[in-house]
Amino acid sequence: xIEFQNVGxxxxxxxxxxxxxxxxxxxxxxxxxxxxxGAGKSTFIKLLLHEExxxxxxxxxxxEDITKVSNRRIPLLRRSIGVIFQxxxxxxxxxxxxxxxxxxxxxxxxxxxxxxxVPAVLGLVGLSDKAKKYxxxxxxxxxxxxxxxxxIINNPSIVIADEPTGNxxxxxxxxxxxxxxxxxxxxxxxxxxxxxxxxxxxxEQRVIAIEKxxxxxxxxxxxxxxxx
Amino acid sequence: MKIxxxxxxxxxxxxxxWRNRGMSFASIASVTASLLVLGMxxxxxxxxxxxxxxxxxxxxxIQVYLEDELENEQISNIGAELENIQGVSYVEYESQxxxxxxxxxxxxxxxxxxxxxxxxxxxxxYVVYFQELEASQAVVRNIERITGVDEVRYYQDVIDxxxxxxxxxxxxxxxxxxxxGLIAMFIISNTIKLTLNARRxxxxxxxxxxxxxxxxxWPFVVEGIFLGFFGSLIALVVVYFGYEYVYNLVYARFYAxxxxxxxxxxxxxxxxxxxxxxxxxxxxxxxxxxSMRKHLKV
Numbered sequence: 432x433i434e435f436q437n438v439g440x441x442x443x444x445x446x447x448x449x450x451x452x453x454x455x456x457x458x459x460x461x462x463x464x465x466x467x468x469g470a471g472k473s474t475f476i477k478l479l480l481h482e483e484x485x486x487x488x489x490x491x492x493x494x495e496d497i498t499k500v501s502n503r504r505i506p507l508l509r510r511s512i513g514v515i516f517q518x519x520x521x522x523x524x525x526x527x528x529x530x531x532x533x534x535x536x537x538x539x540x541x542x543x544x545x546x547x548x549v550p551a552v553l554g555l556v557g558l559s560d561k562a563k564k565y566x567x568x569x570x571x572x573x574x575x576x577x578x579x580x581x582x583i584i585n586n587p588s589i590v591i592a593d594e595p596t597g598n599x600x601x602x603x604x605x606x607x608x609x610x611x612x613x614x615x616x617x618x619x620x621x622x623x624x625x626x627x628x629x630x631x632x633x634x635e636q637r638v639i640a641i642e643k644x645x646x647x648x649x650x651x652x653x654x655x656x657x658x659x
Numbered sequence: 660m661k662i663x664x665x666x667x668x669x670x671x672x673x674x675x676x677w678r679n680r681g682m683s684f685a686s687i688a689s690v691t692a693s694l695l696v697l698g699m700x701x702x703x704x705x706x707x708x709x710x711x712x713x714x715x716x717x718x719x720x721i722q723v724y725l726e727d728e729l730e731n732e733q734i735s736n737i738g739a740e741l742e743n744i745q746g747v748s749y750v751e752y753e754s755q756x757x758x759x760x761x762x763x764x765x766x767x768x769x770x771x772x773x774x775x776x777x778x779x780x781x782x783x784x785y786v787v788y789f790q791e792l793e794a795s796q797a798v799v800r801n802i803e804r805i806t807g808v809d810e811v812r813y814y815q816d817v818i819d820x821x822x823x824x825x826x827x828x829x830x831x832x833x834x835x836x837x838x839x840g841l842i843a844m845f846i847i848s849n850t851i852k853l854t855l856n857a858r859r860x861x862x863x864x865x866x867x868x869x870x871x872x873x874x875x876x877w878p879f880v881v882e883g884i885f886l887g888f889f890g891s892l893i894a895l896v897v898v899y900f901g902y903e904y905v906y907n908l909v910y911a912r913f914y915a916x917x918x919x920x921x922x923x924x925x926x927x928x929x930x931x932x933x934x935x936x937x938x939x940x941x942x943x944x945x946x947x948x949x950s951m952r953k954h955l956k957v
Contacts, residue, residue, distance in 0.1 A: 480867070502872075503871075503872070506866070506869045506870060506871045506872065506874075507869065507871075508869075509866070509867065509868070509869035510868070510869035514867045520860065520863070520864055522860065522861055522864065533864070533868075534864075534868040536667065537865050537868055537869075537870040537874060538868065538869055538870065539661055539663070539664050539874075542663065581868075585868065585869070
């Protein structure tokens with residue numbers, strides 16, 4: 432569960448990126464985050480990822496106020512969050528398998544667990560036959576599926592996707608949405624920032640719209656609501 | 660830390676080393692160069708101190724050489740006069756024959772060379788023992804006034820000079836080493852910076868997945884440790900064999916005569932091994948910490 436209580440974020444005491452945000456996201460929800468570029472979506476995500484600290488208010492995550500967490504504990508908190516980027520961010524010199532295993536290695540997982548879990552997750556995203564390929568041998572959709580596999584390999588309770596379909600053609604984008612939906616149905620909270628009008632409108636999920644640093648809309652079964 | 664993780668850190672350290680071979684080589688060379696200079700200074704200072712120390716231990720007595728062809732009576736008079744000087748504990752007579760015998764002994768195997776001498780060139784002498792070292796200079800002045808005394812063998816000023824020079828060399832050396840160490844550190848931090856840049860994307864992913872700060876930092880520290888360690892190993896090998904070569908050269912030229920004044924290569928190695936490795940690794944760690952402070956935000 433995630434709860435923002437009167438959260439504000441100001442950069443260098445002048446630029447107001449977010450103000451007075453009050454939001455509650457329950458476990459297992461699927462949430463779209465929409466709004467024009469520069470409206471505050473990125474800041475919202477950065478706060479969730481502990482990349483930035485809120486300048487006011489409280490952010491509760493799994494019953495803990497993460498605005499008060501010490502720097503030392505931040506890495507541990509990040510382990511409960513998976514993250515997916517528009518540009519995939521795969522390591523080019525590692526195979527698909529290694530890219531995913533890497534995420535387990537750096538949290539010091541057991542070799543035995545790595546050998547068991549990586550193939551399972553590859554199966555989940557439909558890439559079992561690509562394990563030995565390098566990123567440059569994959570299509571955009573495949574690369575994004577690798578990055579999704581990497582984001583869920585450590586069993587996070589929340590997955591944050593920052594425009595995951597931004598670089599993909601519509602058909603491939605829908606493939607990715609099916610994978611994310613699949614992950615969500617297994618109980619993982621998914622928060623997805625997007626500009627993909629069709630996807631938001633067809634999926635009929637909760638939509639939170641942010642404009643000029645404030646939440647202007649929060650609908651249970653919302654629509655995109657912008658003319659691109 | 661798990662053993663597997665340690666293996667990962669060491670492997671990453673080596674990869675970093677290999678990826679920037681050129682800079683790694685430069686880093687190792689700079690550590691080696693600094694430590695070589697340190698080695699030379701240590702050799703100098705060790706030997707100077709050694710000579711000074713050996714001189715000093717021989718200095719609770721002085722040798723008073725007498726003029727040639729004195730009568731036995733004059734010799735014993737001088738002996739009595741010496742004993743009467745304030746500060747003198749007792750005196751021992753050493754005839755020129757005794758002196759030659761002693762010299763033969765100290766030359767050891769080469770002693771037979773002295774048997775070819777037709778005339779004994781050594782003078783008769785008295786060995787004067789002091790009650791206390793501090794009064795030695797006054798005593799020496801009094802001895803020099805006695806008629807029949809040719810020369811007083813008195814090392815104090817030489818020893819003082821030697822100690823002064825050794826102190827100076829040590830100080831100048833430390834300053835030089837400080838500068839060289841800083842240069843080595845700078846080169847290492849630049850080498851690590853290259854690895855940091857090469858791994859930037861990897862590090863950003865590591866952060867998102869929740870790698871701890873030290874998990875991210877360790878490979879760079881390990882790389883610094885390797886750079887410093889290899890540098891110090893090479894320096895140790897060069898200093899040891901270089902010094903041994905010179906030592907053998909001196910030993911062969913001057914027989915055993917000087918040998919006791921010179922520190923052996925093994926004794927020198929004992930003194931510097933730990934020091935070199937600690938300094939090398941220390942410089943390496945500092946270099947990588949500086950680099951991370953400047954270029955790695957975790």
